[in-house]
Amino acid sequence: MCEKGHSHWRGKNHRRKGFYAFPAGEDEKKSREVSTCLGCPPFPLLSEVGPMMERPRFSFPLLSFLLALMSLGLMSWAWTAPNCTIGDSSLLPNISYYIPFCTLAPGLHLFAACSNIKNLAQALRAVPRDTEALCLQGTVTILPANAFGHFPTLQLLRLQLGAIRITSGMFQGLDQLQHLSFEHHAPCCLSLFLPPDALEPLGFLNTLSFHGYCLNHSQDVQLPISLSRLTLRRSCLTDLQELQGLFPNLVSGSSHTPSPSPQTPFLELLDLSANLQLSRVGSQALHGLQLHSLRLDGTPLSALDLLGSGLLHLDSLYLVGTGAKKLPWNVTGYLALRALDLGRNQVRNLEDGDLLSCQSLELLSLHANGLQLLPPSFLSALPQLQRLNLSVNKLGPTLVLPGGLVSSNLRVLDLSHNELCVLPCRAFSSLPQLRELWLSGNNISNLSRESLEGLRWLKTLDLSWNQIKMLTPDWLSSLPALTSLNLLGTLLEHISGRQLQGPLKLSHLQLGSLDMMEIYPPWPPALLSLELWAESSIVFRVPKGEPFLFLENLTLQTTFMLLHPNNATLCFPSLRHLTLRGCSTFIFSQQRVFLGLPLLEHLHFWSDHNGAGDLRLFGMPRLRVLELGDLDFLYNARSVQLEMLLKELPQLQVLALSNLNLGNLSVSSFRGLGRLRLLLLNSEWALGLDSSLQELIPQMPQYVYFSDVTFTCQCASSWVGPWATRAPNTFVYGLEKSICKANASDYSRTPLLTFLSGHCSHDSEFQAFLTSASLVLLLTFLALLSCPKWPWIHRLRTLFHAWWWKLAGQHPRNQFHYDVFISYCEQDQAWVLEELVPALERPLPVGAGLRLCLPERDFGVGQDKMDATAASMESSRATLCVLSHQALGSPWCSLELRIATHNLVAKPGTACLLLLFLEPIDRRQLHSYHRLGRWLQKEDYFDLSQGRVEWDAFCEQLRKRLRKAGRERED
Secondary structure (H helix, E strand, C coil): CCCCCCCCCCCCCCCCCCCCCCCCCCCHHHHHHCCCCCCCCCCCCHHHCCCCCCCCCCCHHHHHHHHHHHHHHHHHCCCCCCCEEEEEHHHCCCCCCCCCCCCCCCCCCEEEEEEEECCHHHHHCCCCCCCCEEEEEECCCEECCCCCCCCCCCCEEEEECCCCEECCCCCCCCCCCCEEEEECCCCCCEECCCCCCCCCCCCCCCEEEEECEECCCCCCCCCCCCCCEEEEECCCCCECCHHHHHCCCCCCCCCCCCCCCCCCCEEEEEECCCCCCCCECCCCCCCCCEEEEEECCCCCCCHHHHHHCCCCCCCEEECCCCCCCCCCHHHHHHHCCCEEECCCCCCCCCCHHHHCCCCCCCEEECCCCCCCCCCCCHHHHCCCCCEEECCCCCCCCECCCCCCCCCCCCCEEECCCCCCCECCCCCCCCCCCCCEEECCCCCCCCCCCHHHCCCCCCCEEECCCCCCCCCCCCCCCCCCCCCEEEEEEECCCEEEHHHHCCCCCCCEEEEEECCEEEEECCCCCCCCEEEEEECCEEEEECCCCCCCCCCCEEEEECCEEEEECCCCCCCCCCCCEEEEECCCHHHHCCCCCCCCCCCCCEEEEECCCCCCCCCCCCCCCCCCEEEEECCCCCCCCCCCCHHHHHCCCCCCCEEEEECCCCCEECHHHHCCCCCCCEEEEEEEEEEEECHHHHHHHHHCCCEEEEEEEEEECCHHHCCHHHHHHHCCCCEEECHHHCEEECCCCCCCCEEHHHHHHHHCCCCHHHHHHHHHHHHHHHHHHHHHCCCCCCHHHHHHHHHHHHHHHHHCCCCCCCCCCEEEEEECCHHHHHHHHHHHHHHHHCCCCCCCCCCEECHHHHCCCCCCHHHHHHHHHHCEEEEEEEECHHHHCCHHHHHHHHHHHHHHHHCCCCCCEEEEECCCCCHHHHHHHCCHHHHCCHHHEEECHHHCCCHHHHHHHHHHHHHHHHHHHHC
């Protein structure tokens, strides 16, 4: 805790944010400026902790004080939050099904989602301070001022707290908040009062949302100028005129703002959907509002009423599910709309007159309206149209598109689920600029080259879930620009690469059959993504063993995957993401398919309950994410040997295991997984946690999640409770709700933690570990607070090192073979041997009477020079580095200086380093040894350049420094 009350400790990989190191010298000032709060002392790296002052004697009151701090640290450092899920969203993109957390904005990583909250302050106490997204659900009656002031990095806040009362200053301190949401999803709305100045501290707020709250009693609420998206869904609005009193700076037509205000924000989106009583607009209700998109989905409001609202311009209007029966051509023309969404309405027919005023439209959606026919002038009346959604209508069975301008700008056309059976020749010839064509969910059975002729710029074609049984070899020849093709859910059984010829840039391919499927080469040369679905089997016929050279993503969903002939090999040298669903485990062992995947990073394998005996994961040196599920054998209770599955995956960071019958987990299960950051265990029965896992506590993953796991009731797991509630480096989720069973016939729902605390003896070993570990962490943290104005910190640090030696029953060596080890380069050897050595080795009063270690003289014949150097430095009271430009350019002298620096930092109290400058050297040349500026005092530097120090004075200073080093070693 710093002077200003800010906590600088974070969980693993989050607690070093803001720590920097700079070279010694003038740049050292910068290190004092970098801190997690203004005015706090600089924070050196953990590896740079060491003594900087002499050591007074250790006092018993100080030890008592430290132990008291340690006991407090055990509670304040815990990272287990009841009813909260904490994690990094970058690690959860594919396993969010098991982990409950709210929808996050792009770019946000560290999140916390808490449920069943009754005491807000207590719930937030264990949430990391640098959380970026916070979602709260529960029952809280009042949100006091500065309720979230401890989260200065918060950017997203979602509140589902029932009937709450907001006080002024509640959002104080949330300078970085960009997304704020109040949500209540029950059928009835709740009343919410916002003080007029409630949102003033939110200078960067971008999105403000109210869902299920009535704001009828709130008035004159000032919206931040930065706001771009405002949502009031199901919020009891009856008249748009109410917005003027609620948010006076939203519209210039408000009575409180008689003239247009320069503070009026520009809204990207105003969402008023699901307001079932919103039936009136009111004159000039939206006058002066600068608005891009307006959503009125699910409201009884008529589009014609917007003509009197005061809106002068609007880009996009959404009227989904409003009961509209005609195209609002007059509103479209008046507002010069560019996008109009009339999905799920009752627009059965389109008349030519309805389209005359719609020439500005670029997007039109008539999804699920029951359309049966398009007027002949449809395309010619909409020359600017680029995206047209006609899905879920009744335009079949034979597609008839109206003729139009040859230069039509239509880019995207969705005709999915329209009961189409036949595509006539040149059916799309009037759409030469088309880029995407969606025909999914129809009854198309035959395709020919003539059907798709004229679409030379088409890039995406979706024909999934049709009745296609056969493909002609040249059916894609008229689509040279095609990059994505979807044929999932068809009746195709034999697919040859020759049937996919024509497009040279086909990179994304999806193929599927309702029964079985055989695939023949040649494969599309530019293929990057391949997805294959078949109910029974997928057979690769590869007589020549042609590889998928550039394929990066592969998805297979089938029961059996076979190669023909049996000795064939299927190679994926560039594969990075592999998804297997329903396949047998022998696909990794008996088939020559996935024997070597050198670039694979993500493996998702959901098997068919046939056991993991054949599963071998090798040849995947870069695998970072592994998801395994349903490997347990239904008719055999053989447990999965996790250590055999993971032994060759050194880069693994995310491990998600579901329904594997893991049995008993021990330390051997996770040996070699030093990079693991997230562990998820889901749907496990009778899982045991061996006591040997305690050895891994310091290296446990940052996040450990238990979801629907039943444990065995055994005292060998008694360490789990203290670890889950007090471990500082790991966030544990799900143990507080887990149960345990004594045997297979035990159906009692005994909470695991209750059983462990009531039936198992106190785990003294784990408590001792936590005590010692917490003490080390606490003192390390205090040692980090190195600041010249806090001299007692330095004394405390040196006292701790001395006490630690005595506590361990060891003492630094009092006898040394040498007084000084001298490091020098070949160019300075003559001066060292002729001037320095005689002056230091000669007895007093002529010399200093010191025993020197010189590599050329004192190293044994045939002895390894590096080992001898390290051993000689340890057996010397001090190391003297003679520095010159030649020495800094010598690789061996640089190595000796690095070894000496390492001993100074890593072995505090047992090493002494002195620097002797023979010539002027810019301290910036020592940038590789930036630790020296922190650990060396003024008396550790000797400068003989330009005759600044007399020889006798130098020898006297050296003797004093060595005597001081001797006293430090005897303490």
